[in-house]
Amino acid sequence: MTQMEKMRGLYSARLSLDTVLLIFRTSSTAYKANLFREDRALSYRLDRREEDEDEFDEDFHIVEMADMELVGSLDSSTCSWDSDESSLGRSRAASFEITLTDQSRLLCIDHIEEIYRELPVVLTDCTWSLVYSTYSHGSSLGTLYRKMAKMDCCTLVVIRDSHGQVFGAFSMSPLRVSSATYGTGQSFLFSFTPCLQVYRWTLANSYFISGKKEFLAFGGGGGRFGLWLCGGLIRGRSQRCETFDNDVLSSAEDFFIDELEVWALP
Numbered sequence: 001m002t003q004m005e006k007m008r009g010l011y012s013a014r015l016s017l018d019t020v021l022l023i024f025r026t027s028s029t030a031y032k033a034n035l036f037r038e039d040r041a042l043s044y045r046l047d048r049r050e051e052d053e054d055e056f057d058e059d060f061h062i063v064e065m066a067d068m069e070l071v072g073s074l075d076s077s078t079c080s081w082d083s084d085e086s087s088l089g090r091s092r093a094a095s096f097e098i099t100l101t102d103q104s105r106l107l108c109i110d111h112i113e114e115i116y117r118e119l120p121v122v123l124t125d126c127t128w129s130l131v132y133s134t135y136s137h138g139s140s141l142g143t144l145y146r147k148m149a150k151m152d153c154c155t156l157v158v159i160r161d162s163h164g165q166v167f168g169a170f171s172m173s174p175l176r177v178s179s180a181t182y183g184t185g186q187s188f189l190f191s192f193t194p195c196l197q198v199y200r201w202t203l204a205n206s207y208f209i210s211g212k213k214e215f216l217a218f219g220g221g222g223g224r225f226g227l228w229l230c231g232g233l234i235r236g237r238s239q240r241c242e243t244f245d246n247d248v249l250s251s252a253e254d255f256f257i258d259e260l261e262v263w264a265l266p
Contacts, residue, residue: 102130106158106166106261114196115156119170120186123154123265132262139233141216144262148174154265157218159229159236160258163251167191167238169218169227175262176211181220183208189218189226191249199226199246207243219243233260 098116107115132147148155151174158168168191172184187208189199201208207220219226221242227249229236235256238249 097125099127100130101127104130104158104261104263105133105135106160106259111166111192111196114192115170115190118188118190118196118198119265120154120172126265128156129264129266130261131264132260134233134257134260139257139260141229141231141233142213144175144216144233145177145211148176148262148264151264156263156265158261158263159250160260161236161250161255162258163255164258165191165193165249165251165255167227167249171209171218173209174264175209175216177213178209178211181207181210187218189244189246189249191247197247199244202243202245204242204245207241219246229257229260233257 098112100112104112131151132144137143137147153174155171155173155175156168157170157175158166160166167189169187169189171187173182176182183206185201185203185206185208187201191197205221208218210217210220210225214231215228217225217228219241224239224241225237226241226244226246227236227238235254236250237254238246239253240246240248
């Protein structure tokens with residue numbers, strides 16, 4: 001039995017944290033990862049595919065697999081990896097399944113996992129859809145609003161500034177123009193510095209999102225915004241605000257936007 005044939009079965013591999021295995025669907029740019037964590041162990045589960053071997057070779061590419069010795073532990077009679085899944089747990093904190101419609105240019109798989117674990121439980125096993133990106137749609141807040149005009153979804157905004165800092169905001173509401181602030185207490189700001197830092201609602205006020213034609217802002221109070229973006233989505237500002245009591249998210253209070261992505265989480 002060839003290595004490729006073995007991989008076609010449903011299997012679960014126990015990998016250490018310094019081992020990375022990523023599988024991408026090149027035909028649709030969608031990829032799915034099922035992660036299980038027990039102490040310092042990671043496991044990726046690949047679903048069975050019905051394609052023949054030639055289609056499998058074309059459709060999937062192993063980006064990196066640091067420990068090829070794991071292949072030797074495959075039980076050829078059952079086409080499954082030896083692992084005790086019962087010890088890995090079944091709770092949301094222990095595992096997840098997530099599908100992205102596009103590959104993010106700003107978030108690696110570790111970033112996605114960390115953000116996922118901070119999301120409300122109702123978003124378990126959801127699909128992330130890339131609604132807007134400056135790379136694909138240009139830099140325009142008006143375009144962003146139009147892309148989300150008919151949506152009723154949660155929103156994840158991810159930004160990389162000109163110094164490489166990655167940060168953003170999560171909202172249970174779509175982004176829109178509004179005369180008043182909107183959003184819920186499940187909103188939060190985040191920044192990778194490099195580990196994920198999450199800033200949640202302090203109950204001080206309810207200035208979660210301010211959507212104007214001229215700017216988009218998250219958090220407020222005392223004349224300061226936790227995250228403010230100009231209408232051209234070229235520059236922004238991050239300051240400590242009363243809503244989230246956050247640190248400055250970006251590399252400096254005033255920053256230039258290198259790239260921005262907005263994901264819809266239904």
